[in-house]
Amino acid sequence: MADHKLCMIPGPVEFDPLVLKAMSTPATSHVDPSFITSFGNAIRLAKQVWLAPSGQPFILSGSGTLTWDMTAANLVEPGENVLVVNTGIFGDWFAECLSVYGGKVDQVRAAFGDIPTLAQIETALKSKSYKLITVTHVDTSSGVLNDIKAVAELVHRVSPNTLIALDGVCSVAAEEIRMDEWGLDVVMTASQKAIGVPPGLALMVVSQRALQVAANRKAPPTTYFASFKKWLPIMQKYEAGQPSYFATPPVQLILALEVSLNQFMKEGMEKRFAKHVEASKKFKQACARFGLKIVPVNDKVAANTLTAIYYPEGVQGGEILKSLSQAGVVVAGGLHPEHNTKYFRVGHMNVSAVEPELGHIDKVISALENSLKSLGKL
């Protein structure tokens, strides 16, 4: 499209042309042999992308939010304790979702732009018995990155029966996640972030341990559509090359997912992680050069998938967003209700990060530079 503006928000991200092409595949039966093969491939590829050879992928119509329901409804029984490691509004919302399914939620929090310390989490974990701990890997509202590896080590040490759920919506397939090696039980995401597929898929991989916990529930979950029990045989059948029906799978989105995940694995996840670090560094260095302050309090807690940047003093947020848009670049405003007028967000995921030759990051940097100059801030 001639008038297409570069979509540099923290999802939906820019998509590869072959992924978009798969989106317009003509009508295909969800039990067509070619689709069964593709769905099976997507399930197998998800295990590779998540670095979770022993995990069980779930791929269904929905969004990242639906994966919260799946986690909460299947793994938490009414009255059980859940600990939420909160670094922004996605932590608040996940906590609300867990409560809806009867979870008794405690939260460890940090100031805006920071992450809770391991000591805080350890104290909480020792205070009572938690069925589940949830961590937002990258809170899309703040651009803050939690150290899930360290949190997982801590949980395994001090509360080994607590299941570990990672909200990886703005991180899976970009930030380093080694699901099996780190002993994570649930890693959730959505298609429109670093997965590189238009929005419409809820994606998660679940450990065998968590599947067992769900299978051994005292009472069935209060959900039909988000039930592991309904979807597990579907995923197992398609992976085994057989059709099965619970709800019609989103054929075109799953074909697009197969294309995208295949592209990742051609390069390998290690390279993909490294390239996201590289792209993020390049963009953050430019921000520093322009005298812009980012929301995360230090580099260690800053996500590689997006950057949340405070507006320069005296600048109305709308002015920067507008001039970037006029330069053909779409970025996102702030999202945290207490701070949303003070900062904006730039996503740098998927092709924009792993194919620097496309010049997406360069274009944002240059548009931002021009915008700041025109506002007299550079």
Added chain:
Amino acid sequence: MADHKLCMIPGPVEFDPLVLKAMSTPATSHVDPSFITSFGNAIRLAKQVWLAPSGQPFILSGSGTLTWDMTAANLVEPGENVLVVNTGIFGDWFAECLSVYGGKVDQVRAAFGDIPTLAQIETALKSKSYKLITVTHVDTSSGVLNDIKAVAELVHRVSPNTLIALDGVCSVAAEEIRMDEWGLDVVMTASQKAIGVPPGLALMVVSQRALQVAANRKAPPTTYFASFKKWLPIMQKYEAGQPSYFATPPVQLILALEVSLNQFMKEGMEKRFAKHVEASKKFKQACARFGLKIVPVNDKVAANTLTAIYYPEGVQGGEILKSLSQAGVVVAGGLHPEHNTKYFRVGHMNVSAVEPELGHIDKVISALENSLKSLGKL
């Protein structure tokens, strides 16, 4: 695609090229002004297609199954009575979904291929107080059509407080439905049927009366993703031309939905209903000519969106499906667990029905004729 086989199953159906083109729209922010307009249009168009000017559309990532959860979770409280008018396995499954949310489900049933009588339904309605009655308009497993207009009249007469929910998955935008005029409270569907959009959208329109019932619940629903309360402000905001966030909307699917619904309204719903009747009649007449018996016991209870056909005696189902596939036509096997080896199903919806010049119905008829001849059955 050169090797594309005509997809004549009861969904996914064949799609219009402009709908498919919208599916591959490049990355677009869910708060982009152009998308806000399109989403608002889709919401307004849904009211027109459903003939429900006073209704409230919900358009979200999911499938038809998710609309069951939304209906059950928001409109039924634990312990309340629900009456399911059952004409096939989709009735069985909806009943199961209602039970998951605490509904006490009674069912009125008919023999395979028939619908329960109004007298049966009336007796049930008078036996106790029902919060909700559900009717599968067209059961995709049997090709049977319920007379929702008559059922609605009956309910309004003998049990006026009972909410009326229509599972319109294989009927909305093809079978005659006058939601406002007939006083229906919920009319559900999915994108991949007569709506003419690839699978991935859960679609429903809810009456103001049902929204009130949901708003006045004694206890909140045990769902987060399927909660009316979460989605209602989103739908209202987008319709009013403002962005709002609960979960990322499936941008490309919604753009495709706008294209498809727009096409319907150019022709008008009356013509669209009539053309589906016409296409169905043409196909069923051919079946009769070939000596094939259809599953519905008479024409009055036969759907216009698909035809379920018994295999001729002595013919293995696989033989017909295989020879049709070799002729470039994909149809579906039986789905009802007790009868699935005895019949097959042919969908005739969307462009295949309303654009006879495409020759889709002719191609199926001719492929079926050749198949029967080669099997010595014609």
